[in-house]
């Protein structure tokens with residue numbers, strides 16, 4: 001197959017960026033490509049894409065998400081920045097001329113998709129959450145295919161059914177064995193291994209609850225190991241006082257650890273949920289109540305239905321409840337559901353267009 005020219009956008013948080021990484025890894029296994037990536041300046045995609053894809057042409061856009069309610073006066077300068085960003089995107093896409101644009105959503109996709117549509121570039125969109133994001137819903141009409149991660153999302157997208165594909169949420173490949181990974185953190189592979197995170201940005205609620213849980217575990221002489229991503233340097237240093245905890249402000253490729261964990265304690269960001277599903281791992285899930293349309297609660301319920309999740313609402317969260325949930329989840333049998341792959345559909349689409 002010839003070398004493809006691919007444009008991507010999707011970032012701001014790990015939950016939007018890592019599905020893009022996973023898909024690019026898959027495409028890279030099938031064919032070579034040149035990559036143009038539109039990033040949100042200063043965010044995780046902007047900081048990581050050159051390391052993850054050496055040789056990428058990166059276009060950082062200075063953007064913020066719209067405030068709620070949408071008619072807030074504060075949105076006027078934000079809308080202006082989106083208009084300026086669109087001009088920049090039009091120039092980059094005109095120079096690069098990609099075969100297609102893939103978007104994993106978020107506010108950056110608004111100017112990027114609009115520009116790609118004007119230039120008649122085929123567009124593919126991926127939605128990670130069970131409740132579709134507002135930008136994705138609005139942009140859906142421009143997509144050749146709209147990929148969804150949960151069956152129930154189909155009803156929310158105004159597109160003919162044949163252009164909506166239940167694909168799951170692409171998950172990064174993990175390369176390390178349990179022994180190798182735990183050894184890297186100086187932990188024994190004999191003991192139960194629990195991963196704690198609050199999405200890609202960290203959660204002070206989860207940090208505080210787990211700190212109290214660690215106190216309980218220390219008092220009760222329960223032996224297990226924790227790898228904890230705090231999103232906060234101070235907290236990470238603080239938690240190191242527990243000999244059974246390895247804590248960091250951020251951990252690159254935490255999905256590798258999730259893949260070999262016995263249990264995960266987490267928010268219900270769609271990408272962590274997908275990693276749990278894909279690797280058949282279990283999670284105690286505390287949905288973030290501030291998520292748009294409460295989408296994290298819906299993500300969490302989907303995991304619970306698969307028998308992989310134990311949902312605790314933030315308002316009910318106590319270290320004792322965590323302790324009980326942990327005991328229950330560490331002994332429960334689990335199911336497994338592998339996702340289908342957007343890579344097949346996109347490459348088929350490109351080849352089909354070329355053979356017409």
Ligand SMILES: CC(=O)N[C@H]1[C@@H](OP(=O)(O)OP(=O)(O)OC[C@H]2O[C@@H](n3ccc(=O)[nH]c3=O)[C@H](O)[C@@H]2O)O[C@H](CO)[C@@H](O)[C@@H]1O
Nearest residue numbers: 013014015018199200229250251253254255269270271272
């Ligand atoms: C606060 C916020 O807006 N959260 C949203 C954001 O996800 P957000 O980035 O908060 O969380 P997700 O759980 O979706 O994704 C986190 C990703 O970061 C990785 N990770 C995390 C910590 C770490 O130290 N290292 C690491 O690699 C995880 O393995 C996972 O791949 O987008 C998701 C997908 O649209 C939404 O469902 C979330 O509601």
